Amino acid sequence: MSKISSIKEYVLLHAEWDAQLRQLIGVMEQTELSASIKWGAPVYSLDGKNVIGLGAFKNHIAIWFFQGVFLKKNTALLVNAQEGKTKALRQIRFERNDNISNASIIPYIEEAIANQKAGLELKAKPKSLEIPEELEAILNGNKLLKDAFHDLSPGKQKEYAQYIAEAKKQATRTNRIKKIEPLISQGKGLNDRYRK
Missing domain, CATH: 3.90.1150.200 (Aspartate Aminotransferase, domain 1)
Incomplete structure (x- = not known):
């Protein structure tokens, strides 16, 4: 079209x-x-x-x-x-x-x-970030990782939280957390490689 x-x-x-x-x-x-x-x-x-x-x-x-x-x-x-x-x-x-x-x-x-x-405008309220328990536990157990996570933009934090939350099996969640730990430590977003 x-x-x-x-x-x-x-x-x-x-x-x-x-x-x-x-x-x-x-x-x-x-x-x-x-x-x-x-x-x-x-x-x-x-x-x-x-x-x-x-x-x-x-x-x-x-x-x-x-x-x-x-x-x-x-x-x-x-x-x-x-x-x-x-x-x-x-x-x-x-x-x-x-x-x-x-x-x-x-x-x-x-x-x-x-x-x-008159300037009447309904502005969207930002949604609060819900961090999955497994990710929260890893962040609370590693101060450097937690600081690196909180230094990420809200959008990147949300990508990681959703990536973990959408995994149905516990084994998948655990594997995903292992995969993202180095990315978070480097200050990278989950989907940075796809961004221009």
Whole structure:
């Protein structure tokens, strides 16, 4: 699949949604938001912050509100794409024969822009690192290794913790710990050899 570089190409790629996409794009063009293609779809931003995105799928099209959790005046049409997973993102979905009323979606767009101007943003909370017992025991038994582990970036620490935790058998965990001890001592990440 070729990379989409313009909104026009996006509409052509999703010809089955041509009329609806053109209507939504027309509404977005009347705002102060800047249009671009991100993740292969139209995204509209304000001062470099993503505010709204459009998406065409097999059975529906959607308007995404990146900080939709803050939409309070206009909520009747909003859905959470992945209940329990999606924190800030909300969307309005339209199926094939749905009538898209500009009058009904413009208030959502205006509120999303106002919220962005007000700086409302739900930031992801970093997850705490859970170190498997076997790795914790080795680190606690070797101060130099423990210091080297804590000197690693949080991402590298997480790679090691996951590498040990995902092993099902105790023998595999033990072998993996023996394998990573020299890497940790050298200040290397588990996957450094794959990084450029």
